[in-house]
Amino acid sequence: MKILLIDDQANTFMTLEDEFDEKGYELVNCYDATEGLEKAVEFSRNGELAAIIMDIIMATGHGVNDPTGGRESGIVVANMLREKGVRCPIIFYSVVTDPEIRERASEVTGTRFVRKIEPARLIPEVMEAIGKTVYEP
Numbered sequence: 001m002k003i004l005l006i007d008d009q010a011n012t013f014m015t016l017e018d019e020f021d022e023k024g025y026e027l028v029n030c031y032d033a034t035e036g037l038e039k040a041v042e043f044s045r046n047g048e049l050a051a052i053i054m055d056i057i058m059a060t061g062h063g064v065n066d067p068t069g070g071r072e073s074g075i076v077v078a079n080m081l082r083e084k085g086v087r088c089p090i091i092f093y094s095v096v097t098d099p100e101i102r103e104r105a106s107e108v109t110g111t112r113f114v115r116k117i118e119p120a121r122l123i124p125e126v127m128e129a130i131g132k133t134v135y136e137p
Contacts, residue, residue: 001050006054023123032058032064054078057096
């Protein structure tokens with residue numbers, strides 16, 4: 001099973017690969033919202049997607065229209081994924097502190113939020129989310 005990491009700085013999370021590998025998951029990196037959207041839909045259709053970790057603020061790429069200019073592209077992608085039938089847990093891993101943006105993120109079904117300054121919480125949150133049932137719209 002795969003865990004998808006969607007973050008324009010995904011290469012900085014290489015240490016997570018070993019930790020997820022030890023738990024039986026392959027960590028796949030995507031560097032913009034469009035790439036992440038495409039891979040998430042593909043992996044979900046193939047029954048390979050266990051969870052998605054994504055930033056809220058990131059580059060959109062060519063296939064995601066974010067009217068905030070990337071400031072909320074993770075939320076845009078999460079909503080698009082739910083519309084496309086992707087039901088795995090989504091963990092927003094971000095430095096966002098704006099309460100309005102965090103509120104919009106929490107409105108997406110089956111999401112959690114972990115602040116990037118709390119990396120020790122990320123793996124336990126992902127593993128707990130994977131253990132939950134499939135999220136319905």
